[in-house]
Structures are given as C-alpha cells and as structure tokens.
Amino acid sequence: MEQLNDLIRAQLKRDLIRDKALPFEKEFCRTTDLERSILDQFGRPGAEFIVSQHNLVPSFDAACPWRIEALEAVDAVDKVLSPLRRLLPKFVSTLEERIRWVVPVRSGSDWKLVYLVDRALYDGRPYYELIVGGAPNSSPRLSxxxxxxxxxxxxxxxxxxxxxxxxxxxxxxxxxxxxxxxxxxxxxxxxxxxxxxxxxxxxxxxxxxxxxxxxxxxxxxxxxxxxxxxxxxxxxxxxxxxxxxxxxxxxxxxxxxxxxxxxx
Incomplete structure (x- = not known):
C-alpha cells in the first residue's frame, strides 16, 4: 500500500471538490471513482481519510467504548454486534461479507463506530457505504x-x-x-x-x-x-x-x- 502523507491528503481534498461549472454526471463519476481509488490505493489510512471527509474524526484512545484496535474488520463486527446477531440476522451476515474497515471516530463530544462496506453504485461501479453506530447506552432517555x-x-x-x-x-x-x-x-x-x-x-x-x-x-x-x-x-x-x-x-x-x- 502507498503511504498517505499530508501533502497527498491536501491534494486529494482539492481533487474531491466537484466543479459546479462542469456537468453534474461527469463530476459525480470523477469524484466517486477517486474516492474508491483512495480506499483501494491506501488501505486503512485511505478509509480514515474518507471517513474524515464526513466531519467524523478517526480516533482511538482509552476513552473509546470499543476495544477492537487489534482486530480484523470481520472480527470487530462479530465482537461488537454479536448481541444483535440473532435479532438482525440478514444485516449482520451481509455486513460481515462486505466489511472493509471498522473505524472508531469522534463526532463532536460523541463516540461513534463507522463500518465501511463495499457497495456498488446504480451504474455498477464499485463504491462504498458508511454505516454509523452510536456509543452503547445502557440507560437511554427520551425527551x-x-x-x-x-x-x-x-x-x-x-x-x-x-x-x-x-x-x-x-x-x-x-x-x-x-x-x-x-x-x-x-x-x-x-x-x-x-x-x-x-x-x-x-x-x-x-x-x-x-x-x-x-x-x-x-x-x-x-x-x-x-x-x-x-x-x-x-x-x-x-x-x-x-x-x-x-x-x-x-x-x-x-x-x-x-x-x-x-x-x-
């Protein structure tokens, strides 16, 4: 995998900005192809870069609710979602087939867990989807x-x-x-x-x-x-x-x- 340094990150951010003066379809295809190429070219650092473009900050420290830092993505899915496996059987099974990376992030003061999965676009081009889960809450309250x-x-x-x-x-x-x-x-x-x-x-x-x-x-x-x-x-x-x-x-x-x- 290629190294994703600060210089490349800055260039990629510029390249991902869609030119509104050009036809939407052309720019949509260009930028979505670029996003997917970032994942394929840079691996997990590329995944964290893509996640960061959605105002989510990849993070891992002692406060993180999930102890998954040493796990492969499919093992992280199993560890986190095992209590829901029998309740969400089709989703969890398909998620394990398509998962690429599992990334803890901060969104403001909140922790979230991002599941980045393979997904094809309407025209068949390979792309991705982000499934985001909030931190576990054993005593949720309503308004x-x-x-x-x-x-x-x-x-x-x-x-x-x-x-x-x-x-x-x-x-x-x-x-x-x-x-x-x-x-x-x-x-x-x-x-x-x-x-x-x-x-x-x-x-x-x-x-x-x-x-x-x-x-x-x-x-x-x-x-x-x-x-x-x-x-x-x-x-x-x-x-x-x-x-x-x-x-x-x-x-x-x-x-x-x-x-x-x-x-x-």
Whole structure:
C-alpha cells in the first residue's frame, strides 16, 4: 500500500471538490471513482481519510467504548454486534461479507463506530457505504415531552441501544434516543390548524424512530400506555395514514440490510 502523507491528503481534498461549472454526471463519476481509488490505493489510512471527509474524526484512545484496535474488520463486527446477531440476522451476515474497515471516530463530544462496506453504485461501479453506530447506552432517555406523555423507551430499542445508540447511514438511519419524538410534537399544531383528525391513531401515540428524509417515517404505535414493546408502523406524510405493522427488529433488519445492498 502507498503511504498517505499530508501533502497527498491536501491534494486529494482539492481533487474531491466537484466543479459546479462542469456537468453534474461527469463530476459525480470523477469524484466517486477517486474516492474508491483512495480506499483501494491506501488501505486503512485511505478509509480514515474518507471517513474524515464526513466531519467524523478517526480516533482511538482509552476513552473509546470499543476495544477492537487489534482486530480484523470481520472480527470487530462479530465482537461488537454479536448481541444483535440473532435479532438482525440478514444485516449482520451481509455486513460481515462486505466489511472493509471498522473505524472508531469522534463526532463532536460523541463516540461513534463507522463500518465501511463495499457497495456498488446504480451504474455498477464499485463504491462504498458508511454505516454509523452510536456509543452503547445502557440507560437511554427520551425527551421530557415524550416522557410526560407516558412514553418509555421500547424494550426492543433498549436492546439495540445497549450496542449502538443510533444506527444506520449518515443521512437516514435509526435515530439515537435523544432524537426520538412523538409525532404530535410536529403534527398536533398542523392538524389543529387544518382541522384534521386521524381515524385510527393519535399523533402522540406514534414515536418516530426512522425518518426517510421525505417526510415519512417508521414509528412505534402505542395503543395503550402500558405497551412495553409496541409494534412499528409506516406513517405516510401525504395520506397521514399508518400501515404495515412490523416488529421493530423485523423492520430494522430489512432497513439496515437495504442500506448496504448494491443500488439498482
């Protein structure tokens, strides 16, 4: 592997800036090909460089929650995710097949663990994906508002958060506990103004945990305040209907798996 020194890093940063004066498709192909070549050419230092371009700082010291510094990537996956293997079987199995590097990072004051995996783009070119997991949290808390509405962290989420408090791609994964909110926080004022009343649910009984970036989300649907582990549903922001009841880990396995499969 070639050495990645400061001079090369500075040049690569410049080369990864897309020229907006050129056609988007041409620049997209150029920069994504360059990113992949950095991984293939420089190995782990290249992976850490790519990760750092996402405002994540590769780091490892005594405060790091994961003792994986001497492990190969697949062994690090097994060590960290073994408590979830039976709960996320398809995702963990595919992750182990595609994993290239596992990199502890700091994001502000928070620790995160980045799983860098092989993935093909829509046109078949080899690329990568970053799956990011938060630090383990054995006692996650919801917002004051959610708790005042009688919400508790669902049991299934507690199992995930004990390994990763927040998990998935950078721009659309399963939210960390600090960001879990009832849908009423957003929708109650809107529904009141529009005089809209849902037919078969209350906004405050939907706890959003996985937004799709387009206004829709997957949420726990609490049917009574004694629900310790409610089923999850899809909420459509256009129809404002809920559908597709699923167990949390059934949904999570499918969603996380989809985030590392090749684009088609």
């Amino acid at each position: 004051d508002r959610a708790e005042s509405l009688g919400w508790q962290v669902p049991q299934a989420m507690n199992k995930l958060y004990s390994v990763h408090d927040g998990f998935g791609v950078l721009d659309g994964g399963i939210l960390s506990s600090r960001y879990l909110v009832d849908l009423g926080e957003l929708m109650d004022p809107i529904a009141k103004e529009q005089r809209f009343v849902p037919d078969d649910y209350e906004f405050q009984d939907l706890l959003e945990f996985c937004p799709d970036g387009a206004g829709n989300c997957q949420a726990f649907h609490r049917k009574s305040r004694t629900d310790a582990d409610p089923l999850t549903v899809d909420w459509d922001h256009e129809t404002r209907e809920i559908s597709g009841e699923m167990l949390f880990f059934e949904f999570a396995d499918e969603r996380l798996l989809g985030q590392i499969l090749d684009e088609e």
